[in-house]
Amino acid sequence: MEQPQLLLSTKNNFLDLQAQVNQQIKNHCQQLKLIDQSNEKVIEKLLKQQEKLQMLVSKLDYYQIQPQVSYLDLILKHQYKYELKLSEDLELPCYRNRIFSIRFNLMYQGQICINQNKIIVELEIWTYDELPKKVSHNNQGESIYKGCQQAFIKEGQGRLNKIQIKEVSSHFPRGQFVLIIVPVNDHGVIGNQKLGEIKKEWIKPLVLNEFVVKAKRFSNRHVPYYIRKDGTVSMKPM
Numbered sequence: 001m002e003q004p005q006l007l008l009s010t011k012n013n014f015l016d017l018q019a020q021v022n023q024q025i026k027n028h029c030q031q032l033k034l035i036d037q038s039n040e041k042v043i044e045k046l047l048k049q050q051e052k053l054q055m056l057v058s059k060l061d062y063y064q065i066q067p068q069v070s071y072l073d074l075i076l077k078h079q080y081k082y083e084l085k086l087s088e089d090l091e092l093p094c095y096r097n098r099i100f101s102i103r104f105n106l107m108y109q110g111q112i113c114i115n116q117n118k119i120i121v122e123l124e125i126w127t128y129d130e131l132p133k134k135v136s137h138n139n140q141g142e143s144i145y146k147g148c149q150q151a152f153i154k155e156g157q158g159r160l161n162k163i164q165i166k167e168v169s170s171h172f173p174r175g176q177f178v179l180i181i182v183p184v185n186d187h188g189v190i191g192n193q194k195l196g197e198i199k200k201e202w203i204k205p206l207v208l209n210e211f212v213v214k215a216k217r218f219s220n221r222h223v224p225y226y227i228r229k230d231g232t233v234s235m236k237p238m
Contacts, residue, residue, distance in 0.1 A: 072132055072178065075205055082108050083204035084121070084181055087157065089234075090227045093212035096168055099147065102160045104181060104206055106198075112156040117197040119153040122184045123160055128169075128176040128209070135177070138167055150184070169213045177213065181206040209233070 087103040094100050102123075106113045125144065126132040138144055146164035160181065169177045183200035210233050225235050 071134075072126070072180075072207060075180075075207065078204070080204035081202040082106055082113055082198060084158075084183075084206035086206065086208075086227065086229045086231075089229060090208070091224050092210075092227065093214050093225075094165060095214050095217045097146065097164050097166060098217065099162050099164055101163060102179075102181065102208075104158050106153050106156045106158070106203065113198070114156045115153060115198050119158075119198060119200065119203070120150060120184050121153060121158060121160075121181050122150045123148075123163065124180040124182055125165070126178040126180060127172050128174045128178050128211075132178055135167075135172065142166070165213050167213065168215050169211070170215075175212065176209075177211040179208040179211045181208075207231075 083106075084104050085107050087105045090102060106115055106119070123145075125135045127135060135144060144165060144167040146166050147162040148160050149163075151158050151160045158181075165177075169175055182205040183203045185200060208227055209231075210227070225233060228234055
């Protein structure tokens with residue numbers, strides 16, 4: 001009578017073993033399924049990254065092929081009815097925190113143009129690069145300007161008085177600045193040329209290249225040079 005009990009116990013053990021094996025197989029199948037799903041997500045992410053890289057490469061190729069045009073190039077190539085020009089030679093170099101002024105005229109076909117409306121202009125400082133960048137603050141977040149930064153053009157004449165620059169140009173590319181006197185929006189003038197009203201978009205900004213600002217003036221080291229009224233640079237005033 002003991003043999004049937006032994007067979008029954010063996011059968012139960014076999015069934016338990018089979019159940020364990022089936023559960024392990026089921027667990028492995030679930031793990032493989034999760035791995036497949038994870039792999040699909042990874043592959044999907046890799047494909048998206050590949051698309052982004054291809055787009056980036058295309059953009060890089062485009063920018064390498066397309067010539068980049070700077071803000072100053074756009075100013076110089078644009079067609080204007082009027083232009084701003086120096087009314088007197090400007091002596092350089094300037095010195096940090098020392099006051100200087102810039103006089104200029106509104107010109108039309110080589111003659112001073114008498115404007116009826118007030119035209120606001122603003123002084124901007126740019127780096128002297130192939131692709132210049134506008135500079136307004138130093139690395140500490142402080143304004144590099146001190147004193148006057150805006151002025152009016154009245155009856156064809158303008159003057160930026162008491163300009164002070166707080167940074168030396170040697171801290172920037174090529175050791176020089178580009179100064180631009182550019183008309184800005186006066187929020188009121190539409191511009192009627194017959195009435196002598198002139199829109200800011202009609203006026204070519206004044207661009208002063210090779211503008212050097214040094215730290216301190218020493219009389220025995222001061223070697224002046226001049227930006228002339230025609231925009232050229234000379235060691236002697238005209």
